[in-house]
Amino acid sequence: MAIQFTLNGEPRSVEADPEKPLLWVLREDLAMPGTKFGCGAGLCGACTVHLDGSAIRSCLTPVSAAEGMAVTTIEGVAKGAVGRAVAQAWTELDVPQCGYCQAGQIMSAVALLAQTPRPSDADIDAAMAGNLCRCSTYVRIRAAIRKAAG
């Protein structure tokens, strides 16, 4: 079945089982490996992408849910002003350690700042609670979000 959506601003059509998780369509069918597989159960946030601007877990989202919508991944998020600000803050504060979870962290941070440009600490904690980091870069992640918020 052909499923159509925009991916990082470009119209795309992909032949896939409609139940196939968006994560695997991105990685296997659309050559977008920046979105990571962690748990496959919605628990770690490594697979976070945006669907019409909202942060979603692509490991649990069937590709059919993206029909007609705008999908944004880490490969395209810096096309937007908020994504650029977050990416710059991440670089300046040298946030990643091993880096595996960071695409998901950035996608959640961008979705937060797009909706709430001046988040409180509680807003940041609530938005980022579902993104786990085994290296415990949480302090730098929160500092980078505050920096990107200006």
Ligand code: FES
């Ligand atoms: Fe999707 Fe962990 S891989 S939440």
